[in-house]
Amino acid sequence: KWKGEGTTQNLENIVIGRCYDYIRTVNPAVGEKNCSQIWEAFKNAFINKDPCSILPKDYALFINLSLHTIPPNKSLFWENNQLLVNSFSARGRRYMSLGDTLFGFVGDFLNWCGQADSPGLDYESCPTTMECENNAVESFWRMASITYAQQSSGVIHVLLNGSADGGAFPQPGFFADYEIPNFQKGNISKIVIWVVDDIEGPDIDSCGAHSVKTLETRLKTLGYDVTCTDNYK
Template sequence: MRPSRVTLDGLLFAMITIINLQRADQWRGPGTTPNLEDIVIGRCYDYIETVNPSVGKKNCTAIWEAFQGAFISKDPCSVFPSDYERYINLTLHDIPMNKSLFWENNKQLVHRLSDRGKRYMALGDTLMGWLADNLHFCGSSSNSGFDYNSCPTSSECESNAQESFWRSASVTYAKHSSGEIQIMLNGSTPGGGFPMPRDSCGENSTARLQSVLSHRGFPYDCYDNYRAVRILQCVDFPGNPECTTNSGSGFTSVWMTMIPVWITIMNNYGNMND
């Protein structure tokens, strides 16, 4: 009987080891960014001192505490937008009129265009967005800290730390936008809610957006291949024929992976609270 007992003990040890390995990597998303506290606080001081001093003095330590307090040591699938309320209040500042820039599926190009708030101020150019941009973060309910091994993706659970953060920040950004609002969409992104080979003003999902704007009484202009954005794209591909001619034709070359659709909204109602 003794050999059987040794076998059972070995089996139990193997089962515990497997379970622990699974728990260490249970989510499909990257784990919390190492040195998260140093990065967030460092970005905070950089923003208020060099990037956008016009926001005035901010308590960067209190901002960090509010940020981590929203999700640290919590079930990573039970973090809600309301958990970031204190963080939002501490980082809030004015968004200059006529400089709000909304976007979808063209992040790098948008930030090149906005130029850290000099031309436009996208969400990632505000203090609340600047601090968390390109970072990963989530807490762990099994210990008093962060999960550095993995974090849940939105497909695994919507109420995760990152999804809820950006929802809260996006709503706040929209509410504090005023004047002429800019929207830049990627007209050639595959998939999505209304999958089409390509989109442009007056067609497919863009037409749906235009219909919503008209119904709500927002006057707007819509431009395909907005010239300022096209010039930025040509910086990366200067030898392409589309960048060396004055042709008004649409992009047909395979190098142009993003067809920019630019919509300007004249917001006559002050802040976008609806």
């Protein structure tokens, strides 16, 4: 009945397995976490509810259980280039993007939703953000983005795609709407923007032009020290 793909098969096993993978091999420095409790809190955010009435705050317990510190100067924000970010951050060794935190790692590339008046997951279809904004996945990433921005400190890195249709800094977008407004200004020393074009891709956007200029101006107006570099390698 919805236009989006249904819940990822074996979701519970994947989330719990990723949680253990994270605390045992990816980033044992976060210490012990209760992966079963984390799954229950995740599931209870959206189970037995209208799949179009899930709010970011419904994931508050999940976030509290999976939260850990993000090392200063390691935060890496991005738009329109997830696979590049994953290789660039080297799974948290160089930088710790949202997908390299425990709370981001467990949800990456998965899909899920429940149904009103039923304890089951919907494996047939889930609402897209076009169909309804307050869906389980969109609200999850909003809450994760808000949390990630609040926990980020020191030098903040932003990786943008200069070949993206519609510009490197999309508005609306997660960075524009959920991350920038949740930066803790007193904890941030400067913001470094990298604009990288796709290999063989068009050079649509660059520092000081179009949407990147909009971003630079917005951050400077907020009082941040901002630098921007094109095609950082």
